[in-house]
Amino acid sequence: MSAIKAPKGTYDLLPDDAARRAHVVATAARLFAAYGYRRVVTPEFEETGLFARGVGEATDIVRKEMYTFLDKGERSLTLRPEGTAPVCRAYVEHGLHTWPQPVKLWYYAPMFRYERPQAGRFRQHYQLGVEAIGSSRPEVDAEVIALLGALFEALEVADVRLKMNSMGDAACRPAYVERLRGFLRGRREELCGDCRERLELNPLRSFDCKVASCRAVLDEAPRIADHLCDDCRSHFEQVLELVSLAGLRPELDFRLVRGLDYYTRTTFEFSSDVLGAQSGVGGGGRYDGLIEQIGGPATPGVGWGAGLERMALSMRTLPLPAPGPDAFVVSFADDARASAFALAQQLRGAGFTTELDLAGRSPKGQLKQAGRSRARYAVLVGLDELATGFVRLRSMDGGGEEDVLAAALPARLAALHEE
RNA sequence: GUGGACGUAGCUCAGAUGGUAGAGCUCCAGGUUGUGGCCCUGGUGGUCGCGGGUUCGAGUCCCGUCGUUCACCCCA
Numbered sequence: 134m135s136a137i138k139a140p141k142g143t144y145d146l147l148p149d150d151a152a153r154r155a156h157v158v159a160t161a162a163r164l165f166a167a168y169g170y171r172r173v174v175t176p177e178f179e180e181t182g183l184f185a186r187g188v189g190e191a192t193d194i195v196r197k198e199m200y201t202f203l204d205k206g207e208r209s210l211t212l213r214p215e216g217t218a219p220v221c222r223a224y225v226e227h228g229l230h231t232w233p234q235p236v237k238l239w240y241y242a243p244m245f246r247y248e249r250p251q252a253g254r255f256r257q258h259y260q261l262g263v264e265a266i267g268s269s270r271p272e273v274d275a276e277v278i279a280l281l282g283a284l285f286e287a288l289e290v291a292d293v294r295l296k297m298n299s300m301g302d303a304a305c306r307p308a309y310v311e312r313l314r315g316f317l318r319g320r321r322e323e324l325c326g327d328c329r330e331r332l333e334l335n336p337l338r339s340f341d342c343k344v345a346s347c348r349a350v351l352d353e354a355p356r357i358a359d360h361l362c363d364d365c366r367s368h369f370e371q372v373l374e375l376v377s378l379a380g381l382r383p384e385l386d387f388r389l390v391r392g393l394d395y396y397t398r399t400t401f402e403f404s405s406d407v408l409g410a411q412s413g414v415g416g417g418g419r420y421d422g423l424i425e426q427i428g429g430p431a432t433p434g435v436g437w438g439a440g441l442e443r444m445a446l447s448m449r450t451l452p453l454p455a456p457g458p459d460a461f462v463v464s465f466a467d468d469a470r471a472s473a474f475a476l477a478q479q480l481r482g483a484g485f486t487t488e489l490d491l492a493g494r495s496p497k498g499q500l501k502q503a504g505r506s507r508a509r510y511a512v513l514v515g516l517d518e519l520a521t522g523f524v525r526l527r528s529m530d531g532g533g534e535e536d537v538l539a540a541a542l543p544a545r546l547a548a549l550h551e552e
Numbered sequence: 553g554u555g556g557a558c559g560u561a562g563c564u565c566a567g568a569u570g571g572u573a574g575a576g577c578u579c580c581a582g583g584u585u586g587u588g589g590c591c592c593u594g595g596u597g598g599u600c601g602c603g604g605g606u607u608c609g610a611g612u613c614c615c616g617u618c619g620u621u622c623a624c625c626c627c628a
Contacts, residue, residue, distance in 0.1 A: 141619075193626050197553080215628090244628075249553080251622060260628060327625080343624080392626060402628095413628060440628030465586055496586055504589035516586080529588070 142248070142256025150445075152455065154259075157444060158241050160287055161261050165239040168280050170263050173238040175219040181209040187218035187427045189394025191334050198246040212245035215393065216262045216438050217420065218427065224266050225429035234267030235434075244438075253411035253443045261444075262417075264436035266424070271368050274399045274419060274435050275375030281415050281437050282381045285403060289449045290414060292406040296386040297376070298357070299369040300337075302397045302421060305362035310336060312355050320350045340388045356387045365398055372399050391416065395423040399435065405447040414447060415439030457507030459485040459546065461529075462514060463499040469515025476514060476524065476539055483543035503529060510549075512542065 139145060146154055162172070181201050188195050200212035213219055220238055223229075229236045241261050248254060263280060265273045278295070285293050301309055314336045321329060325344040332339070340351055361369065376383050383401070391400050402416030417437025424432040460480055464473040473489060480487040488506055490499040503511045513525040519536060526545065527534045537545050 138619080198626080246627080248626070249624095250620090251624095254627075258628060262628095338626095341626090410623065411627070415628065438628060443628060463587080492580090495581090497588085498581080500588050502588090507589080511588080513587080527587090532588085 140256070142250040142254075144255065149455065153445065154441065157288060157441065157448075158261070161239075161241070161284055164280065164284055164287060165263065168237070168276065170237040170239040170265075170280075173220060173223065173240055174242070175216075175223055175240070176213070177243070178210045178212050179219055179222065181211040183218050183222055183427060184211055184214060187221065187395060187423055188215060192392055192394055194246065194392065198248055200245045200247060213242070214244055214246050216240055216242060216244065216260055217264060217393075217395070217417075217423065217434075217436055220264045220436075221266065221420075221424050221429070221434065222427060224432070225424060225427065230267065230430065230432065232267075235265045235273055236267050237263070237265045239263045241441075251411065252409045253440070253446055255442060259441040260438040261415075261441060262436060262438040264434060266434040266436075267432060269368075269419075269421060269433035271371035271375060274368075274372040275379060277417070277435055277437055278372075278376050278383075278401055279379035279381065281403060281417075281439060282379065284439070285414070285444075288444060290405055290444055290447045291449055292447075293403050293414065294406070295376075295381050295383045295401060295403050296389050297373065297383040297399065297401045298386055298389040299361060299365055299398050300390065300396050300400055300418070301357055301361050301365050305360060305365055306357075306397070309355070309357055309360040312360065313337070316354050317350070323347075323350050335394070337390045338392065340390045351388070358385070358387060368398055391418065395420040395426065397421045401437070403439075405443070407447050408443060411443065413440075414443045457509065458488045459508070459550075460510045460512050461488045461499075461503035461506060461508035462512045463490065463496060463503060464515050465496045465513060466515035466517075472539075473512075473514040476512065476542070479539075480512075480543060480546070483547075485543070485546055510546065514539075 165172070181199070184199060185195055190196070194214050199214050202210060204210055220240065224236060239262065241259065243257050243259050245257050247256060250256060261284075263277055265277055278297075282293075282295065300306060314332060317324065317328070317332050317336055317339065321332070323346050324332070324339070325342065325347050328339045328342050328344070328347050331342075339347060342348065342351070373383060389400055389402055391402070396418040398419040398421065400416075400418035402413050404412040405414050406412065408414070415437055416439075417435070419433070419435040421433040422431075423434060424430070460477075462473045462477045462480070464470045477487045477489040488503070488508060490502060494502065500511060508529055511527045511529055513527060516525055519525060522538055522540070523536045524539050524542065525534055526537050526542070
């Protein structure tokens, strides 16, 4: 009988890593608050239709990467593969269009995709994300991008670059897609098998194909930037200007098309060179048609998601100095263990982080643990020479000792803490 | 879904040409019966991923399988 291991593509965060993760999330939360974003929590699973309609039937995510199952009521449910559609669903369901627009939300949640794991890619991964729903103004695009840039700066994510593109909208994209399709059909013989399929399904996807022959063809293909309608062009120019004002240096990248169908106009991605093949740490864009697509009123929105695992991989490592407890209570006699236990409870109640031997160690062993735990003070209980009611308080760095009435210990520790 | 590399104690790894398992770290205990993270000594801990095969004999060779990992694909 072999022991059970964590499922493929998942991982455990042991205390040191969990503490680092908490630090990242706390840093992000402060930043979100500064920008006026409030946290939203949505379910881990949704009706399958939300993603099929929202993310797009033609996307890889929907076609082959979703964890979909029937529950006991024969409902088709799917573990959330991405964060935007659920937040939009909640926006519609709770009538958030009655709030001041745009509604600015953030989330920290696990995402599930059935993929082959590799560096920086998991079947359950965590994303930090924001969505600003209800305004189509370029300032909103710029704000969310600036926010993500600020987050990477605050976390010291190494060697990040910002790539941006515009995907056009319902007014100009359809005509452009047809033009692109026509061009690619003419060069069909030079394309790889995948791209020949994409040709019919979604020719835009060929732009991020890595096959050399395809890249050569796409280099010569008509570019969306040259076929944007006036509104889209103007919007994109304003976003670029504002993003630059925020101190970022966006690089235009006509290959940046992203694999979710809901994107319109602005798309962007931050990548880090230290990551390997999966270089994108965070990315997103505008999705002005999504809410209508999932059955709500036509409502513009823009947002991004950023992968916690990839952030952790690309952060310049900051050693977290896990502090030791304030006190370690040591019993010097077996019949003192109960009062040691009670004393530890008393100290914890007074707000001091307190450890106590739970393994039946000898006094020497307990003191050794106190040292290894880097406790500031050891509290010695049950010494023969102590007067009743007294314990001995020893500083673990200096070694200085004093005998204190047990009942007065919290006050004495507080006083020492003041010094 | 495709391809490459790898799978020996909790962790990092050693085990030439097949002969029946080791180190360091961790953990635990001792170092004169009641006192510190270092040091010293000892100890716990392994169906050598799993299943077949070849062989008198396999951790070492072959096949399969599962897992890890890197890349493709796609994305965070």
